[in-house]
Amino acid sequence: MGNLDGQVAVITGAGRGIGREHALLFAKEGAKVVVNDLGGASDGSGGDPTAAEQVVEEIRALGGEAVVNGDDVADWAGAERMIAQAVEAFGRVDVLVNNAGILRDKVIAQMSESDWDSVIRVHLKGHFAPLHFAAGHWRERSKAGEQVRASVINTSSTSGLHSNPGQANYGAAKSGIATLTEIAAKELSRYGVRVNAIAPAARTRLIAQTPTVDALMPAAAEGEFDPWDPANISPLVVALASPESSVTGRTFWVAGGTVKLYKSWSVESRVESDSRWEPSALTKEIERLAGGPAGQAG
Known part of the structure; x- marks a missing residue:
């Protein structure tokens, strides 16, 4: 028996890195998964469904159920299609994990309008758009008399929560996501939906661009626990997605075997x-x- 037996999860940005680990662990825990990934480069350019298709193949090889979705999370119609695809394929949506993101790091004086707009669009609108259509789905089920037990896990970052220089676009979006999480938790509780956020620290394709990454996140020796492995993030997401959880409106930092709870603005x-x-x-x-x-x- 898994923690998510029979649950239907939509996971964005699930073709690589942390999102891929989420998708694989969700499937191992019994969830049916919509693996969303546009397949673009780390700056958001281009698109290739191969990575998402490979994750779906891995899930199916494990005996799980999964489908590919290649929609842009920040495209309004694309976000609607994503949620509709989950309902069409598996009958409903129980969990939304907003994970997709890009980086275009520059100091404010050198950041272009497109650098700002692209990052804000993918992260902030790319969280809100799927959330909007998932919320509508849960609202209709609740109004029809169903007792909904659904959850959303958003992805914030210490870059926003601790205001990292050189990432005004990314940090502003990630800080906004933490606030969006608290608002959504308050609004959607009436429909049986819990909403939380994580601020993960792991060695990923995006982080690999950071010049000091090797010093900040050194590789573990062979056979030793790697605290920066992206797979370390996913157990918290599964725990927050579990129908047994009652936690909502909170933001957690997670890396390795450590989980910390953030305190909101006070x-x-x-x-x-x-x-x-x-x-x-x-x-x-x-x-x-x-x-x-x-x-x-x-």
Whole structure:
């Protein structure tokens, strides 16, 4: 018996890296999987269904059920087709794992409009569009009287949660995904849907572009546990997708064998006045409030 026996999962960006590991583990745990992947390069250019087809073949070789979907996650009609394909192939959708993404790293002064638009589109709209159509599917099932137990797992990143320089586009999208997760959890709870996010750390095709990756994520010696293996991320996603879970509206960091829970935005300290502030007085107060010169990162 698997943790996801009989569940139907749509997993985006599942042709390579972390998404591939999600798809394989979901299948091993008994889920039927829609393997979505446009098959583009790491910057989003091009397209090739081969990687997704290979994952489907692997799943079927294991005795599982899977189908390929090559739609663009950020294309409105494509996202609709993706969810419709899952319903047509397997009767319904129980889990949506939003994982697809690209990178176009540059500092703000050198980032082009297309660098910004492409990354925001794939990550932020590419999370929202499938979520929109999955939410409609669950809403209709709930309105028809069905007791829905569904889940969404979004993919944020420490690049957004910890504001990584050189990734304004990627970080802004990933921070937005964490907020989208909390809003969706509140909105969709009435339909029996839980929504969570992960911020994974693993050695992937996207991370491989980072010049310091070998120092940050060194390869493990033969026979030793590799804390940066993408496969380490997937057990948390399966756990969050499990119908036995009640967790919702949370964001988790995961790498190796470690899982950490993030705390959402909260008020740290304040200053107050009984009347409107004078700018000069407030300048001094906000320096004190922030613990350093105004504008200095804490």
